[in-house]
Amino acid sequence: MSWFVRTFGSTLGRKLLMALTGIFLILFLVVHLAGNLQLLIPDGGKSFNIYAETMGNNTFIQIVSKVNFALILLHIIVAIILTRYNSKARPVSYENFNGNANSTWSSRNMGVLGSVIFIFIAIHLSNFWWVFKYGEVPTTTLENGTAVKNYYAVVNEGFSQLWIVGIYVLSMVFLAFHLAHGFQSAFQTLGLNHKKYTPAIKAVGKWFAILVPIGFAIIPIYMYFNNIS
Amino acid sequence: MNLTLKVWRQKNQNDKGKMETYQVSDISPDMSFLEMMDVLNEQLIKEDIEPVHFDHDCREGICGMCSMHINGRPHGPQQAVTTCQLHMRSFKDGDTITIEPWRAGAFPVVKDLVVDRTSFDRIIQAGGYVSVNTGGVPDANEIPIPKSVADEAFNSATCIGCGACVAACKNASAMLFTSAKIAQLAMLPQGKTEAKTRAEKMVAQMDAEGFGACTNTGACSAECPKEISLENIARMNREYFSAKAKSENTDM
Numbered sequence: 241m242s243w244f245v246r247t248f249g250s251t252l253g254r255k256l257l258m259a260l261t262g263i264f265l266i267l268f269l270v271v272h273l274a275g276n277l278q279l280l281i282p283d284g285g286k287s288f289n290i291y292a293e294t295m296g297n298n299t300f301i302q303i304v305s306k307v308n309f310a311l312i313l314l315h316i317i318v319a320i321i322l323t324r325y326n327s328k329a330r331p332v333s334y335e336n337f338n339g340n341a342n343s344t345w346s347s348r349n350m351g352v353l354g355s356v357i358f359i360f361i362a363i364h365l366s367n368f369w370w371v372f373k374y375g376e377v378p379t380t381t382l383e384n385g386t387a388v389k390n391y392y393a394v395v396n397e398g399f400s401q402l403w404i405v406g407i408y409v410l411s412m413v414f415l416a417f418h419l420a421h422g423f424q425s426a427f428q429t430l431g432l433n434h435k436k437y438t439p440a441i442k443a444v445g446k447w448f449a450i451l452v453p454i455g456f457a458i459i460p461i462y463m464y465f466n467n468i469s
Numbered sequence: 470m471n472l473t474l475k476v477w478r479q480k481n482q483n484d485k486g487k488m489e490t491y492q493v494s495d496i497s498p499d500m501s502f503l504e505m506m507d508v509l510n511e512q513l514i515k516e517d518i519e520p521v522h523f524d525h526d527c528r529e530g531i532c533g534m535c536s537m538h539i540n541g542r543p544h545g546p547q548q549a550v551t552t553c554q555l556h557m558r559s560f561k562d563g564d565t566i567t568i569e570p571w572r573a574g575a576f577p578v579v580k581d582l583v584v585d586r587t588s589f590d591r592i593i594q595a596g597g598y599v600s601v602n603t604g605g606v607p608d609a610n611e612i613p614i615p616k617s618v619a620d621e622a623f624n625s626a627t628c629i630g631c632g633a634c635v636a637a638c639k640n641a642s643a644m645l646f647t648s649a650k651i652a653q654l655a656m657l658p659q660g661k662t663e664a665k666t667r668a669e670k671m672v673a674q675m676d677a678e679g680f681g682a683c684t685n686t687g688a689c690s691a692e693c694p695k696e697i698s699l700e701n702i703a704r705m706n707r708e709y710f711s712a713k714a715k716s717e718n719t720d721m
Contacts, residue, residue, distance in 0.1 A: 243719045251642075251682035252672055252709050322682050326640035329681030331574050335475070335488055336567040338541030339639065342691035347684060348639050425685040431710065433703030 251325070254318050259429035261315040262422050266448070268308050273455045280462055285392020289380060292372070292391040316358060323351050346417040347425070353418040360411035367398050399463035408460045412453035419449035470496040470557060473565040474509060476521055479578050486578065488567070498558040502545060503528060503535060505557055522581040528553040530694065533629030536636070537582055538569040543633035543692045551631060551694045571632050573641035575678040588678040589630050589646060595674035596667040597650045599659045612658050625653035627695040634689035634697070640681030645689035647675045648705035649697045655708050665716045668708035673721055 247253045275295070278288045295301045339348050346353060371377065371394055380390040398404050423445030427433075432441070471494045479486030493509050500508070503525050510520035526534040535552040539545035545555045560566060568582065576584040626649075634645035651668050654660030660667070683702060690699050 243713070243721060246721065247713045250672060251644075251676050251680075252706060253713075255682055255706075256710065326642070326681035326684075329574050329641040329679055330572050332572055332578075334538060334541065334569055334572050335477075336538075336541040336569065339686075339688065341542050341546075342637055342688040343639075343686035347686040348688075350684060421685070428685045428699065428703055429683070429706060431703045431707035433700045 251322075254322050254325075255429045257314065257318045258322070259426040261311045261318070262426045264308075264311050265315060266419070266423060266426075269452055273452055276459055277455065279392065279395060279459050285380075285390065285396070286382065288392045288395075289388050289390060290382070293388045296372070312361070316354070319351060319354055344421065347421040350418065350421060353414050356414040357411065357418055360407070360414070363407060364411075367404065368395060396463055396467065399460045400467040402464065405460040405464045409457045412457040415456075416449050416453040419452065420446065423448055470494075470498060470560070470562045470564075472496055472505075472560065472563070475565065475567045476509075476582070477569045477578075478521070478581055479570075481580060482577055488569075496557055498556065500557045501528065501553055502537070502539070502555040502557065503553045522579075522583050524583050525553060530554040531629060533631035536571050536584060536586075536631060536633075538571060538636055540567055543571070543636040544631075544694055548691075549694055549696050551629075554694075571636040573632075573635045573680065575641070575643070575680050576632060576635060584632070586630070586632050588680070589632065589643070591678065592643065592647055592671055592674045593650060596663060596670035597654065598663070599654060600662045601659075614657060618656055622653050622656040625649045625656070625697065625701055628653075628693075628697050629695060631694060633692050633694060635680065637688040637692035638681065638683075639686060639688065640684060642683050642689070643675050643678070643680035644683040644702050644705065645693065645697055645699075647671055648701035651708055652701045652704045655704065664708070665712050666718055667712070668705060669712045669716060669718065669721050672705070672709050 248257060275291055276288075278291050279285070281287045339345075368391075372389070372391055375394075377389040377391065378393055379387045380393070381387050399408075424438075424442045427438075427441045432438070471492070474491045474493060475488045476491060477486060478489045491509060491513070493505065493512065496505050496508065503523075506521065506523060513520045524534045524536050526532040528535075530551045530553060533551070535544070537544070537552045539552065539555070544550060544552045546559055547555050570576075570578050570582045571584045571586075573584075575588040576586055579585050628646060628649040630646060632643075632646070635641050635643050638644075651671055654667065655664060685699070685702075687699060690697060
């Protein structure tokens with residue numbers, strides 16, 4: 241085994257992989273939210289369709305999207321390896337273990353939160369990404385006469401069903417708790433713990449964990465009620 | 470005070486062990502937790518039952534020997550104290566108190582509440598030392614160290630190696646201990662000679678002992694009797710990654 245492989249096989253190396261992939265996924269959330277908020281523009285989905293079409297035809301974006309899938313997978317695989325490793329470190333458990341006295345629930349249950357988010361990602365991809373790529377998508381004509389796939393219609397159709405909206409909103413609660421710990425934890429793992437910057441990182445992390453999931457949750461809720469009225 | 474104690478009893482390393490329930494009465498609130506254990510043991514000896522074995526030494530919070538997991542927390546319910554500094558006034562008459570040994574694969578139970586913490590010694594042996602020139606004693610103040618750096622290094626050095634961090638961590642991770650030992654030397658000029666390799670050697674030993682990884686829950690620091698901060702773990706990570714990038718050690 242080379243020193244390089246051994247470094248990333250150590251406890252600290254694996255944590256570094258979790259932190260780096262986590263930070264990439266945090267950045268992805270920002271871009272994903274910014275793009276998807278266009279679903280709220282009341283123009284019958286024109287902006288969103290143009291955006292989705294552009295993203296789908298852009299080579300750079302397509303490469304980044306493949307990298308994103310790979311990093312989600314890496315985040316999951318390393319998490320599973322670490323969880324198994326960590327559970328072996330305490331072969332006999334306590335009769336009485338009061339974790340709430342010294343740590344937050346979310347920090348102790350990142351694996352549970354992450355597993356729920358993984359299930360959500362699978363549902364989310366099958367709802368939209370799969371349909372966009374391989375399913376039947378109706379076309380719509382833009383003002384300049386070009387025909388594009390009407391992605392907006394697929395999303396609108398999905399979010400007209402209450403149970404789908406419910407799953408999405410609930411999943412965002414899990415995402416919020418995952419981010420609440422993960423955001424600041426990533427910087428700690430990278431070695432960034434400083435009297436000046438750590439309070440700022442924690443504050444940004446807290447607001448990020450609140451605002452980003454809310455931003456995502458607003459979309460299905462808005463579209464559901466928009467469909468009813 | 471009258472108390473019900475649920476205590477972990479285990480004959481030896483190979484015994485499976487189980488919780489036993491004992492009653493103690495007329496406990497003074499001014500007793501330390503260990504004095505209460507002494508009362509229990511006197512009672513057990515009179516009843517011809519083997520007394521409960523537990524680690525203790527200085528009984529003034531500085532040696533790091535006492536190691537009881539009390540009511541689900543290392544060193545019990547108080548902040549920043551060891552078990553010997555915990556007093557019975559922290560409990561109420563009629564309470565049931567569970568007392569368990571530290572639980573970690575790297576801390577095997579020797580007997581009852583006594584665990585083998587030599588894995589910590591081996592982490593220190595791997596790199597927790599400084600090279601010293603032989604010869605005459607150097608002049609005091611020959612090496613200038615700013616007060617703030619000395620204070621910070623001293624804060625890390627206050628770690629007594631009791632293992633409460635491992636006991637509190639959901640992963641039984643020894644990151645807080647190892648990082649404090651790395652940090653106290655990394656901050657001072659005397660520790661610079663081994664700086665490149667210290668972190669990688671000590672972390673490799675920590676992993677070899679079977680301690681878990683860090684989830685940054687902060688439980689270790691919250692339960693630490695010496696309040697060692699999480700900044701140490703961040704510093705260890707910096708030291709480790711820079712050692713990995715710069716050291717010429719290809720077989721670690």
